[in-house]
Amino acid sequence: MPVIETKNITYTYSPGTPFQxxxxxxxxxxxxxxxxxxxIGHTGSGKSTLVQHLNGLLRPSSGQVLLNGKDIWAxxxxxxxxxxxxxxxxxxxxxxxxxxxxxxxxxxxxxNMELPEEEIDARVRRAAExxxxxxxxxxxxxxxxxxxxKRRVAIAGVMAMQPEVLILDEPTAGxxxxxxxxxxxxxxxYQQENQTTVLLVSHSMExxxxxxxxxxxxxxxxxxxxxxxxxxxxxxEELTAIGLAIPAVTKVFMLLRDKGCPVGENVYTVxxxxxxxxxxxxxxxxxxA
Numbered sequence: 001m002p003v004i005e006t007k008n009i010t011y012t013y014s015p016g017t018p019f020q021x022x023x024x025x026x027x028x029x030x031x032x033x034x035x036x037x038x039x040i041g042h043t044g045s046g047k048s049t050l051v052q053h054l055n056g057l058l059r060p061s062s063g064q065v066l067l068n069g070k071d072i073w074a075x076x077x078x079x080x081x082x083x084x085x086x087x088x089x090x091x092x093x094x095x096x097x098x099x100x101x102x103x104x105x106x107x108x109x110x111x112n113m114e115l116p117e118e119e120i121d122a123r124v125r126r127a128a129e130x131x132x133x134x135x136x137x138x139x140x141x142x143x144x145x146x147x148x149x150k151r152r153v154a155i156a157g158v159m160a161m162q163p164e165v166l167i168l169d170e171p172t173a174g175x176x177x178x179x180x181x182x183x184x185x186x187x188x189x190y191q192q193e194n195q196t197t198v199l200l201v202s203h204s205m206e207x208x209x210x211x212x213x214x215x216x217x218x219x220x221x222x223x224x225x226x227x228x229x230x231x232x233x234x235x236x237e238e239l240t241a242i243g244l245a246i247p248a249v250t251k252v253f254m255l256l257r258d259k260g261c262p263v264g265e266n267v268y269t270v271x272x273x274x275x276x277x278x279x280x281x282x283x284x285x286x287x288x289a
Contacts, residue, residue, distance in 0.1 A: 001068065001069050002030035002031055002032055002033075002066070003031060003032065003033040003067070003068060003164060003165060003197050004030075004031045004054055004065070004066065004067055004068075004086065004165050004197065005028075005029065005030045005031070005065070005066040005069075006027055006028055006029050006030075006050075006053065006054075006060075006063065006064070006065050006066075007028055007063055007064045007065075007066065008026050008027070008028055008062070008063040008064075009024060009026075009027050009028075009053060009060040009062070009063030009064065009065060010022060010024055010025050010026055010027070010060060010061050010062045010063055011023045011024045011049055011053065011058060011060055011061050012061045015061065022221055023046055023049045023221055024046045024049050024050060024053075024221045024222070025221050025222055026063075026222065027046070027050060027063075027221075027222065027223055028063075028223070029216060029223060029226055031165075031197060031199065032197075033164075033195075033197055034195040034196070034197055035197055035198075035213055035214060036188075036191055036197075036198045036200070036211060036212050036213045036214070037197075037198070037199045037200070037212060037213070037214045037215070037216055038199075038200050038201075038202060038207075038208035038209075038211065038212030038214070038215045038216070038229070039051070039199060039200065039201045039202070039215075039216045039218065040201075040202060040203070040205060040208055040215065040216070040217055040218070040244060041217060041218035041219055041224075041244070042203075042219075042242070042243045042244060045218040045219050045220065045221070046218045046220075046221040046222070047169075047201050047218050048091075048169055048201065049221075050218065051088060051167045051169055051199060051201060052088070053065055054086055054088075054165070054167060054199070055072075055082055055083045055086035055087070055088050055165075055167065056072050056073070056079040056082045056083060056086075057083075057088065059073060067082060067085065067086065067164075067165075068164075084109070084112075084113055084161050084163065085163055085164045085165065086163055086164065086165040086167065087109075087158040087159070087161050087163030087165070087166050087167065088158070088167045088168075088169070089154060089155050089158045089166075089167065089168045089169065089171055090169055091169045091170040091171075091173050092170075092173060092174065093151065093154030093155065093157075093158075093171075094142070094147065094150035094151050094153070094154050096154065097142040097143070097150060097153060097154060099142065100141060101138065101139050101140060101141060101142070102128075102133070102137055102138050102139070102140055102141075102142050102145065102149075102153045103124055103138040103139060105142055105153055105154075105157055106124045106127055106128060106138075106153060106156045106157045106160050107120050107121075107123075107124045107160065108157060109157055109158065109160055109161040110123050110124070110160050110161060113161060120160075123160040123161075123162065124138070124156075124160055125138075126160075127156035127157070127159040127160040128152075128156050130156065130159055130186060130189070130190045131152035131153075131155050131156045131159070131183075131186050132152060132182065132186055133149065133152045133153065133156060137149060147174070147175070147179075148175060148179040148182075148183075151171070151175065151179075151183065152183070152186075155168070155171060155183070155186075155187075159190060162194075163196070164196070164197060165196070165197045165198075165199065166190075166191075166196050166197070166198050166199070167198075167199045167200075167201075168187065168198070168199070168200050168201065169201045170201055170202060170203065171183055171187065171200070171202075172184060172202070172204070172207060173203075180204075180207070184207055184210065184211055187200070187211070188211045200212060205233075205239075205244065205245060205246055205247045205250075205268070206247045206248075206269075208229075209229065209233060209247055209268040209269050210269055212229050213228065213229060214226070214227065214228050214229060215227065215228075215229050215232040215233070217232060217239070217242075217244070219242045224238075224242060225238075229268075230266045230268075233246070233247075233250060233266060233268040234265055234266045236250055236251075236254060246268075247268045247269070249267060249268065249269065249270055249272075249273045250267060250268045252273075253265075253267040253273065253276075261280075262280070263276050263277070263280070264276055
């Protein structure tokens with residue numbers, strides 16, 4: 001059974017007014033427990049609208065969202081409990097920090113779950129460790145921290161609730177390359193150690209290629225593709241046609257293939273490129289090539 005599933009969900013903004021618009025139409029996906037799904041699509045494709053349905057921030061105009069097989073809106077008064085099980089980190093989450101210390105901000109979610117103080121403390125410190133936040137920073141005001149540190153506090157606050165499903169909407173937006181790489185590695189390490197189901201929304205095809213096992217492509221409010229990462233990235237021409245920038249290394253390898261180089265297909269990370277090129281270089285120019 002999928003841990004989270006949507007069945008034919010449609011969401012309409014401003015129904016019954018001149019501004020009525022379908023933000024999503026007939027979206028059906030199933031995410032298995034422990035999976036790492038990347039969600040990509042150009043601005044306005046429905047990515048953020050979709051993930052806000054998965055923890056009940058938005059209610060579908062039609063269709064169902066299922067968590068472990070149960071409709072999350074079957075008992076609307078219990079929707080708050082769903083949000084503890086499906087944690088959502090918004091884009092620029094540091095804008096939502098408000099407590100006196102980073103520790104208190106991370107502890108906010110677990111406290112609302114009415115956990116014992118000892119459990120809250122353990123969760124705060126474990127989540128801080130996962131995101132690479134030094135212990136001495138926990139007692140500082142979040143507003144004294146750097147942009148990257150604030151981002152880590154916000155992500156740790158959701159991790160501390162230990163959700164079954166962790167959703168991150170553009171978690172690396174606005175960070176420099178070093179900060180982006182660090183956040184991605186920490187998310188991947190968290191997912192692997194805890195076997196948490198993770199959905200990562202990103203504009204960066206490179207980021208998705210590095211961490212995701214499956215990729216969901218949204219286009220004009222509908223599912224354009226949903227498959228394992230190699231299968232999606234093998235459709236580079238289709239991705240380009242709907243306005244998505246494929247990884248630079250994929251473009252290079254497409255050009256090499258066009259020129260007759262036997263580099264194969266489905267290359268979308270630098271590590272894969274190195275694996276393909278090194279044997280060819282050695283074969284063509286000896287071990288010193």
